[in-house]
Amino acid sequence: MSNSVEITDKRTGKSTEMPIISGLLGDPGIDIGKLNKELGLFTYDPGFVSTCSTKSAITFIDGDAGVLLYRGYPIEQLAQHSSFIEVAYLLINGDLPSPAQFREFEHHVTNHTMIHESLKLFMNGFHYNAHPMAMMVGIAGSLAAFYHDSLDPENPEHRMITAIRLIAKIPTLAAACYKHSVGQPYVYPKNDLDYCSRFLDMMFSVPAEPYHVNPIAAKALDLLFILHADHEQNASTSTVRLVGSTGANPIACIAAGIAALWGPAHGGANEAVLKMLNEIGDKSQVARAVARAKDKNDNFRLMGFGHRVYKNFDPRAKIIREMCYKVLNELGIHDPLLEVAMALEDVALKDDYFIERKLYPNVDFYSGIIYKALKIPVEMFTVMFALARTAGWIAHWLEQNGSGDVKIGRPRQIYVGAPSRDYVALADRSGP
Ligand code: CMC
Secondary structure, three states: OOOEEEEEEOOOOEEEEEEEEOOOOOOOEEOOOOHHHHHOOOOOOHHHOOOOOOOOOOEEEEOOOOEEEEOOEEHHHHHHHOOHHHHHHHHHHOOOOOHHHHHHHHHHHHOOOOOOOHHHHHHHOOOOOOOHHHHHHHHHHHHHHOOHHHOOOOOHHHHHHHHHHHHHHHHHHHHHHHHHHHOOOOOOOOOOOOHHHHHHHHHHOEOOEOOOOOHHHHHHHHHHHHHHOOOOOOHHHHHHHHHHOOOOOHHHHHHHHHHHHOOOOOOOHHHHHHHHHHHHOOHHHHHHHHHHHHOOOOOOOOOOEOOOOOOOOOHHHHHHHHHHHHHHHHOOOOOHHHHHHHHHHHHHHOOHHHHHOOOOEOOHHHHHHHHHHOOOOHHHHHHHHHHHHHHHHHHHHHHHHHOOOOOOOOOOOOOOOOOOOOOOOHHHOOOO
């Protein structure tokens, strides 16, 4: 069997052979690198529906079967047995750590949790009601102003120390954004706590009284972070890689990733889901919401539904759904929004519109209900996603920059503007 495709331009009769590139799993791709040179044609694929931007060995998704693997390990097994810190190690290094490697990695992350005191001055520049994602974009980017000693993308030691710094400091920044928004003092990281307990402590403790992290909350958070840690070439990861392809420093790349994540079509969906469930408010209004989502004259969409890659259940949504009952039960919380969400899922999954388009609940559908149960405010939901996804972003940036073959990302376009025309002096122009 030939592993190439022949492409013929029927206008000119010219043909060319393009090699087929196969990975280990998943659909192969056509290497169209020489297409323009040989046939004078570009490919046109807005939204990159059929376009692979890179080879990667980090995460695999089979969207039809609902499979997600990090470095070959099924997400279900990692969710059941692993921890976020171990998953971060796995994503970055390619294999699960030995006990000694795990201890060393955790030690390094724990020892980089502090942020420079001057960053507080940046933070204080934000209005109290700034959206925390706006603060995160700015503050994460400003970290690059502090670590000149380790920002050379060509230096492997710099790359690794920056990876550790980001995984360690992003939670400190995230909690500081929240504290700023509620007018409470920033809380320093307590390094005798584990990663998620430390984050909860920075979020919710105050100097005036003791605070004890609820282990159920810390465990739930750890699981959510595992599920959000990576998802191959999604919009924010592709942004990190695109910015990384220019040779920009890794911290700037992560700040760009945070900006890309913010949109409601991507990581901002978890915040949008909770707002939508609140607006629906009651099971009796579910049918109306589904009807609106199907109405092409209404721009309302069921947030937390649908995915570019999954045309089956998002495996993360399955885990989160189960976890949602468990966490609410363990915390003794009855949230009527869970009932609204379940009713919505039930109606949508039986509706022809959703069946035909293969629209299933995605990772964001139930995660907000859990965050709410953990008392994380809704504006912080996407920040939580960013915190977890930092592990994936940095793993991709390391893979890209460690490859020794970084090519600047530079797409082309189909130009549909004015034809070439001559400049007319201002005094000679007519018009309103
Ligand atoms: N509600 C109603 N209709 C939908 C929805 C939805 N949530 N999602 C897709 N559709 C329809 C869409 O109108 C289109 O219909 P038609 O073929 O009649 O024009 C069809 O399904 C295909 O949709 P699309 O917009 O072409 O699909 P896409 O792959 O470009 O978009 C998506 C994927 C996730 C942006 C989209 O499903 C969506 O907007 N979902 C809601 C937002 C959301 O939950 N985002 C989180 C995604 S998962 C986490 C993450 O990526 O961060």
